[in-house]
Every structure is written in C-alpha cells, then in structure tokens.
Amino acid sequence: MEHKRAEGKSYVKRGLWQPEEDMILKSCVETHGEGNWADISRRSGLKRGGKSCRLRWKNYLRPNIKRGSMSPQEQDLIIRMHKLLGNRWSLIAGRLPGRTDNEVKNYWNTHLNKKSSSRKQNAPESIGATPFTDKPVMSTELRRSHGEEGEGEEESNTWMEETNHFGYDVHVGSPLPLISHYPDNTLVFDPCFAFTDFFPLL
DNA sequence: AAGGTGCCCAACCGCGTCCTT
DNA sequence: AAAGGACGCGGTTGGGCACCT
Numbered sequence: 001m002e003h004k005r006a007e008g009k010s011y012v013k014r015g016l017w018q019p020e021e022d023m024i025l026k027s028c029v030e031t032h033g034e035g036n037w038a039d040i041s042r043r044s045g046l047k048r049g050g051k052s053c054r055l056r057w058k059n060y061l062r063p064n065i066k067r068g069s070m071s072p073q074e075q076d077l078i079i080r081m082h083k084l085l086g087n088r089w090s091l092i093a094g095r096l097p098g099r100t101d102n103e104v105k106n107y108w109n110t111h112l113n114k115k116s117s118s119r120k121q122n123a124p125e126s127i128g129a130t131p132f133t134d135k136p137v138m139s140t141e142l143r144r145s146h147g148e149e150g151e152g153e154e155e156s157n158t159w160m161e162e163t164n165h166f167g168y169d170v171h172v173g174s175p176l177p178l179i180s181h182y183p184d185n186t187l188v189f190d191p192c193f194a195f196t197d198f199f200p201l202l
Numbered sequence: 203a204a205g206g207t208g209c210c211c212a213a214c215c216g217c218g219t220c221c222t223t
Numbered sequence: 224a225a226a227g228g229a230c231g232c233g234g235t236t237g238g239g240c241a242c243c244t
Contacts, residue, residue: 016212016238038229054230055213090232105233106211 013047017056021046025053026061059100066098070107078104079112 017025028044034057037050046053059065070078074096081092089101089108096104 014214036229049214050229051215051231052213058231059212087233101232102212109234110210 011047012049012052014052017060021048022056022061025056029057029061055102059102064098065100070099070111074099075107075112078108082108082112 024044024046025040025048028040032040032043037054039050041048041050041053044053048056077095078092081095085091087105089105093099093101093104
C-alpha cells in the first residue's frame with residue numbers, strides 16, 4: 001500500500017509510518033524544533049514530505065497526546081462546539097486537551113454525526129439556547145477577523161492543561177464551563193459563556 | 203472456515219492564508 | 224504590490240479490522 005510518487009527529481013514515501021521513522025522524526029523535531037517542516041524533512045533523511053512530517057508529529061508524536069476513547073464529557077463538548085462553530089475541527093480540538101483536530105473530526109464523522117442528528121430529532125425545545133441546526137453560529141467570514149487563529153488555540157490549550165479537565169473547576173476569566181447541569185442531570189449549554197468565549201474582542 | 207460488508211482511523215490532497223523576498 | 228513558497232485546515236480516501244452470514 002505504501003507507494004512512492006515520482007515528483008521531478010525526488011520521490012516521496014507515503015503510507016503508514018514505521019516505528020523507526022517515528023523515532024527519527026521525533027528526535028529531529030526535539031533537536032531542531034517545530035516550524036520549518038521542509039527543513040525537518042530534509043534533515044531527518046526520511047523520504048517524507050514536510051506536510052507528512054508535520055501531520056505525523058502533530059497527530060501522534062507530539063507530547064501530551066491523549067489516545068483512547070472519548071469520555072462522555074468530551075463527546076458532549078464536541079457536539080456543542082460543533083453546533084456553535086461548525087466543522088472548525090482545529091478550534092474544537094483546542095478545547096480538548098491532548099486531542100487533535102484529525103481525531104475530533106474522525107470521531108465526529110464516525111460517532112457523533114449520527115448521534116447529533118438523532119438528538120436533533122429527539123431534542124426538547126427547552127434544551128440549549130439555539131435549536132439544532134446545521135449552520136454554525138459563527139460564520140466563516142467572522143473567523144479570522146476575531147484573531148482566533150493560532151494564538152487562541154495555544155492559549156486555550158495551556159489553561160486547560162492547567163485546570164486539568166474541561167475547566168469544570170475553573171478559575172475566573174476562563175471561558176469554560178460551557179456546560180452546566182440541570183437538576184435532572186441533563187447537560188445544558190450556557191450561551192452567554194459561549195458568546196464571550198468566541199468573541200473575546202467584543 | 204471463508205467470503206462479504208461496514209466501520210474506524212491514519213494519512214493524503216487541495217486550497218486558503220501567511221510570510222518572505 | 225506581486226510572486227512564490229511554506230504552513231495549516233478541512234475534506235476525502237483507502238487499508239485494516241471486526242462482525243455478520
């Protein structure tokens with residue numbers, strides 16, 4: 001299944017990564033740092049493109065990557081974030097410590113997509129501030145104008161790691177919890193909190 | 203036991219954005 | 224200001240595995 005494509009003078013190795021390749025890439029990134037993936041690709045001696053190296057590092061080799069199944073809290077957060085943001089996987093993943101955008105995206109497509117649509121049908125009117133719709137609250141046009149790209153994700157990751165898990169025991173000023181509980185133990189979304197979370201500059 | 207089918211997820215691709223020259 | 228290269232993101236693909244029949 002692994003194949004090599006002739007791209008001018010050099011070929012690029014593709015397909016699943018081998019443990020040896022992982023080791024090489026890991027040590028190379030630890031030595032030279034993240035950032036210049038074309039350079040890392042060259043230095044490592046791996047016949048992998050910069051893109052492939054970046055993806056492998058980001059999704060599997062990076063420290064603090066969390067593997068394994070999603071907790072119910074994570075699932076719920078993904079559903080709510082998706083409701084709010086649409087397919088902004090990197091942003092959603094930024095709220096889940098140790099989870100990658102690819103993982104969140106895969107999880108959504110395989111598990112939650114169905115779950116959400118079935119909830120859509122069963123959801124009582126009273127739950128949540130907004131009805132289940134396919135349209136995210138935040139439009140694509142608004143995304144970048146609010147400076148969410150990059151620094152927002154880093155920041156959120158940092159404080160989430162500090163507060164351990166979802167910020168349920170959060171300190172003042174952090175954007176979570178997005179979720180609270182009704183007496184019957186159903187989870188509800190706090191729209192006010194979400195608004196300030198995603199429009200921090202307003 | 204063998205073949206068929208569906209699901210999961212790692213990896214690739216294309217495109218938009220950012221950065222450098 | 225324009226062009227080219229690199230990066231990051233979301234969509235898509237396809238191999239491998241588990242579960243039927």
